Each structure stands twice: as structure tokens, then as C-alpha cells.
Amino acid sequence: MGATSAARRKSIDYGGWFLYIFLTLFGVIMLAPLVYMVSNAFKPTAELFLFPPRFFVINPTFKNFQDLLLATGTSLVPFPRYIFNSVVVSSCIVVFGVLIAAMAAYPLSKHKMPMKKTIFSMIVFALMFAPQVLQIPQFLVISKLGLIDSYAALIVPFLAVPVNLFLIKQFLDQIPDALIEASKIDGANEWIIFWKVIMPLLKPAMATLALFSFIAAWNDSFSANIYTTTEAMKTLPFALLTLSGGTGVVARVGTVAAASLLMVVPTILVFIITQRMVLQTMAHSGLKE
Amino acid sequence: MNSQPVIQSAGIRAKRSLGTRIKDFGHELKTSRTSFFFLAPFLVVFLIFTVLPLLISVMLSFTYYNIVESPKWIGWSNYKLLFVEDTVFLKAIGNTFKFALVTGPIGYIMAFLLAWLISQIPQKYRFFYTLCFYTPAITSSVAISVIWVYMLSGDRYGLLNYWLMQLGIINEPFLWLQDVRSILPVIIIVSLWMSMGIGFLAFLAGLQNVPKDLYEAGAIDGVRYRWQELWYITIPSVKPQLLFGAVMQVVASLQVYDISVALVGVPSPLYAGHTVMTHLYDYAYIRFELGYATAIAVVLFTVMVGLNRIIFKWLGSEE
Numbered sequence: 374m375g376a377t378s379a380a381r382r383k384s385i386d387y388g389g390w391f392l393y394i395f396l397t398l399f400g401v402i403m404l405a406p407l408v409y410m411v412s413n414a415f416k417p418t419a420e421l422f423l424f425p426p427r428f429f430v431i432n433p434t435f436k437n438f439q440d441l442l443l444a445t446g447t448s449l450v451p452f453p454r455y456i457f458n459s460v461v462v463s464s465c466i467v468v469f470g471v472l473i474a475a476m477a478a479y480p481l482s483k484h485k486m487p488m489k490k491t492i493f494s495m496i497v498f499a500l501m502f503a504p505q506v507l508q509i510p511q512f513l514v515i516s517k518l519g520l521i522d523s524y525a526a527l528i529v530p531f532l533a534v535p536v537n538l539f540l541i542k543q544f545l546d547q548i549p550d551a552l553i554e555a556s557k558i559d560g561a562n563e564w565i566i567f568w569k570v571i572m573p574l575l576k577p578a579m580a581t582l583a584l585f586s587f588i589a590a591w592n593d594s595f596s597a598n599i600y601t602t603t604e605a606m607k608t609l610p611f612a613l614l615t616l617s618g619g620t621g622v623v624a625r626v627g628t629v630a631a632a633s634l635l636m637v638v639p640t641i642l643v644f645i646i647t648q649r650m651v652l653q654t655m656a657h658s659g660l661k662e
Numbered sequence: 663m664n665s666q667p668v669i670q671s672a673g674i675r676a677k678r679s680l681g682t683r684i685k686d687f688g689h690e691l692k693t694s695r696t697s698f699f700f701l702a703p704f705l706v707v708f709l710i711f712t713v714l715p716l717l718i719s720v721m722l723s724f725t726y727y728n729i730v731e732s733p734k735w736i737g738w739s740n741y742k743l744l745f746v747e748d749t750v751f752l753k754a755i756g757n758t759f760k761f762a763l764v765t766g767p768i769g770y771i772m773a774f775l776l777a778w779l780i781s782q783i784p785q786k787y788r789f790f791y792t793l794c795f796y797t798p799a800i801t802s803s804v805a806i807s808v809i810w811v812y813m814l815s816g817d818r819y820g821l822l823n824y825w826l827m828q829l830g831i832i833n834e835p836f837l838w839l840q841d842v843r844s845i846l847p848v849i850i851i852v853s854l855w856m857s858m859g860i861g862f863l864a865f866l867a868g869l870q871n872v873p874k875d876l877y878e879a880g881a882i883d884g885v886r887y888r889w890q891e892l893w894y895i896t897i898p899s900v901k902p903q904l905l906f907g908a909v910m911q912v913v914a915s916l917q918v919y920d921i922s923v924a925l926v927g928v929p930s931p932l933y934a935g936h937t938v939m940t941h942l943y944d945y946a947y948i949r950f951e952l953g954y955a956t957a958i959a960v961v962l963f964t965v966m967v968g969l970n971r972i973i974f975k976w977l978g979s980e981e
Contacts (some may be wrong), residue, residue, distance in 0.1 A: 389783075399794075403795055406810065476700045477705065486924070499708075499712055506966070509946050510722065511711055536860070579910040610802055632805070633802075637802060644797070
């Protein structure tokens, strides 16, 4: 161990400088548009239309955010309503979606059951196309079920995500059966095994799924556009679209930048929180017996 | 021959009659009630919102349907129309393929190389770089395209135009989002910027979990340089992740839609940013020709699944 880690450190020193310079440069380029967004969100009106245009803000102000919260746009729905809708929809999708996926992964990975292979290959097949190609019949199904313009229309169709089940099942496959067998001998029934043994073991995978589900739900501008009809049921991305005055229009730049920032910050926060958990468990991934 | 009594070491699988097999299956179903109970919530939602729509899609694509009247069976007409007469669709397919051919491979290789480079630096610095590359992928495309539109604004207030003019590369403001020549490249660049997503994370996780002793064994076998390590040890050990990333990349690059809509709109100038998905959107929600729109969806579906089948064959069949 000692000798090899020394050898590896040596090889890091050798290309190390170049590696850090490259990664840092590339990272800065990747972050630049986001920094520009933050900077615009805090710019007073005078600076937004300044010539020559400036990348960074000179006199930061919260005025854009105030305007945003007071802005009702063309409708009578106050902006916080959209935030509320987005929070409700996203959190339901995260909680129930992750739970459902974890429950489904357990028998698929650890039980002996008929049609296991068939079900799993169906899931793998579903990975091969984007769910978006099914949006028209999905819309028809939702309207036949009478769900149009309800929270259910924005939540239920997104609970069974093939990628989620695939990821969590693959993760569970790597956990040795011995751990589960041990608790079975103690006389626990399946339900208790699931809550007490499987769920804690699945924690990192569930954190990862929570992240993906949250991002997908929070950023989804399509379903609120099509599946709901009243303004009070719309979500943040939709509000942002109407606020910016449609495609390619540069209007109300400050307010829109503030709204964009509000949209982007939660996804980054969720990533920071869950990523720490994932990295933590990566460190003890010595579960391989 | 096979009825001869042969002692099998493990998993006795004698031939049984059909009757007992069905009975056994029924018995199996009964004993695995709990298993199905666990699966049920996911399976029900999956059947209603994925499998059922898939069947409806295929059927509707052979009909004329406009929501108001009930669907009328018209056979292959939608498909004929698509490939023979609809020049805008052909344009859309061309754009989508051009887009996918660039963003697919470049995004994929970039994600893998960046994940590999990150895995070469010490643990404590990895998170910062992961955040830098991953953040664009998780930002809302609606939110971020507002900023790109502003940055690429066609007047001299646009940051890019201003900088290029300062550097003397262009003499007058360029209409990045209106000029037919720059629309597709702009969509490609913004998409690449956002493409370090789920595949990137899969690579990162896979690369961190390559067993250390493989490298030690490699060193004994004469692996000297980092690229040798990469080629002979790392890539073979992360093959399952590579396959997963490739499937995700194909799907993501063929469904290009919201960035195009947010940046250049529907329809874009001279359809320069028109993709298969925007064409679908146009027919489904603007013209309400749902039969025709589902035919478009079925074509896209077939292309995605077909391409992924090839990739599965190519990267090895890992269940």
C-alpha cells in the first residue's frame, strides 16, 4: 500500500500543474454565464442598459427581487403562488418517486420472483427513449382520467421514472445478500426488513435519486404548460417564460435575471447537500466483502 | 436423450409437462405476493403513463386525430406525408442529426475526460470541480437561456458582440440568434455547456470505484504512463458506466427541444433551429394534428431505440 500510493503521488506531481490549470480554466469558463446571471440579478436598471456593457455589477441592489415579488405580470396571480406550486409539486415527486422506486428495487434485486427478468428488461428498454416522445398520449391519458388542471397531473405521471428504478436497483445489487439474510433469521418480516435494513442501506442511492427527481421536476416547464389550464396552477418555469415576454426578447432583464437566480439556486443547493452524502458513502464503498 | 436421469450438480431443471409448469407458475405468483406488492406502485404508474401511451402512440400515428373529432384510420398516410412531402420535417431531421452528431460524441467524450481528470486529483479538491462542471447541467434551461439571449443580444449592448468588436474580430454587431448561419451552432454550444449531466456523474462515481489493486497489478505488468492506465485498466473497468452514459447521451442529443425554443423560438428564422421535437410540438399544440404529431413521435422513438440497440451491441451486453 505505502509504496504504491507513493508511486501514484509521484505521477500526480508530474502532470499535476497542467491538470489544475486546465481544470480551473475550464471551470471558470463553465461558470461564467452563471456568474453573469447573478451579477445581472443585482444590477440596478441604469447598469443593465449601460454602454459599454459590463460583466460585473458595480452597485448591487435588491430592487429586482422586490419588483419580482410584487410583479403579478399580466395575470392576477402573485409571483409567490408560482413558487408555492413548484415547491409542492417538486417535493411530492421527490418523496413519493424515490419511495416507489426503492420499494420496486427491493424485490427486483433481492427476491426470487417470476417475471423479474421481463420487468427489468422493460425498464432498460424504457431507458432507451426520452419520455418526451410519449407526451401526446400521456396528455390524453391524463385528460381521460380527469386530472387536467390538478396537482395530480403535475405529479403522478412523473413518479415512475425508469432511470430512477434502474439506478437504485443496480445499487442494491451490489449490497451483499448476507446482510439481509442475517436479519431474516431474526424473524423480521419483509416490510420490516425493507424499512429497517434496506432503506438505510439505500440512503446514498436515494439521495442521488432525490437530486435527479428534484432537478427534473423543478425545471420542467412543459407539464405546467400543457397539463394545467388556470394561471393559479402554473409553476415557476412557466411564470419565468411569461415574465420574459416570450422567446428571444430582451425585456425586464433585471426582474427576469432575479427570477432565474431564484430558479437556479435551489437546484445547486440540493446538489451540494446530496453530493456531500454521495461522496461520503463513496469513501466507505468497501462493502464488496 | 434429455429424459435420461442425469445427476445435475445444482439447479435441477428437469423437463416438466405444460400443466405442471402453469401450476408451478401460479404457485410462484402466490408465494411471491409480497414481491409484487412492493413492485405494484411503481409498476402501475409505469404501465399507465409509459407502456399505455406507447401503445396509444403507435395506434394514433395511423390516424387523423384533432381532439374534437374521434380518430379516423388513414393507414400509412401520416408517414408518407412526413417523408415525402413535409420538407420542414426533413429540415428538422437534418438539424437534429447535425446537432446530435456534434453534441453526442463531443459531449460524451468531454464528460468522460473531465470525470477522469477530476478522479486524478486528491479527494478534497474534487467537489469544487465537480460543482463547476455539473452546475450548468442542472440549471433550468428556461432560466439560463434568458441569460444567453442577453449575452448574445444582436445589438452592441450584447456582451459577446461588444467583446468581439473590442478585439476587432467583427466590425458591426452580429445577429447571433437571428442569423441562419449561427442559430444551430449557438444551440450546439449552449447544449454542450449544459451536457455534463447524469453521464458525467456516472463516470465520476465509476472511476472512483475502480479497485486500487487493478492499478497495482497493472504496474507490475508494466503499465508506465497514465494513458496506458486509462486505456488498459480504467476504461475496461468502467464499461457498464460507459454504456449507461452512452444511452443517456443518445437520448439527450436526439430530444433537443427546449433550448432551441427558448433561444430562437418556434418557428425559428427559416427553420434554422427547427428540430424533430419542435416539429412535434408545432403539430401537437399549435395545429392540433395529433395523429400526425404522434407519427413524428414514433419516428423519433424508433431512431432512439434503434441507435441504442446498436450501442448495446457495441459496448457489450451488460444486462
